[in-house]
Amino acid sequence: MKKGIFIFVAAVVVLAVVFYIDSRNSSDEKLVAPAGTENVQGELPLLPLTRLDSTRIIASDLEGKVVLVFFQPDCDPCKREAEQIRARLHAFDGYTLYFVSDAPLPELKRFALESNLAKQQNVFFAQASLEDITNTVGSVKTPSVFIFSEEGNLVKSFIGEAPIEEVVQHL
Known part of the structure; x- marks a missing residue:
């Protein structure tokens, strides 16, 4: 026994x-298991977002050209991608960038400060629940970048770490 x-x-x-x-x-890759983005049907998702100042918005209501970057603050490839974006920020003129994560707001604030993107006029950090991300976007590997046109249509998506030079070519 x-x-x-x-x-x-x-x-x-x-x-x-x-x-x-x-x-x-x-x-x-803790945001969601890597897979496709089966719910991104070519337009900005109906994804509820909470910005660092606690204001709530819906991604589909964003106006102008938008880039959504799904990330995790403790993800090394995400940190590298943020550094590359900061280094080429001028290429994103005319776009609004939203770094989206399910991490707590204090972690997002820390990441925003450490990446030197916190005070950029066209860069925002926002929290979304894992459930909302999964229900509106689908499974997303982090980091992933989605570029949307002024009309809110998906131009190009990059699932997983991508060289920013490649991303910039589709802006």
Whole structure:
């Protein structure tokens, strides 16, 4: 009887360790499991967003040319992409950029400051719930970039880390 309990406890511990290691390895893509963006049907999504100043908006109500960047503050590829965007920010003139994450607002504020994008006139950071992202956009690998025309139509999407030079070509 004691041997059976010992084996059961050992199996639970091993599974817990495996789960912990797997969750740590996938933290760069924790927004949602990588897949397509099955709900982006060619136009800005009906995605509720909360900006850093706590104002609430809907992505589909955004006017002008828009770039949505889905990211996680602790994601290294997301940090690199933000650095590349900051370095080429002049290429995004005429666009409004929204960095969107399900992370808590304090983490978004920290990321905005650390990336030196917080005080840029055309750059905003916004929080959306994982449920809203999944229901309106679908599964999104982070980072991912979606470029929308002035009419709100999807011009191009980049799923996963993409060189900003490639993104800029589609602006």
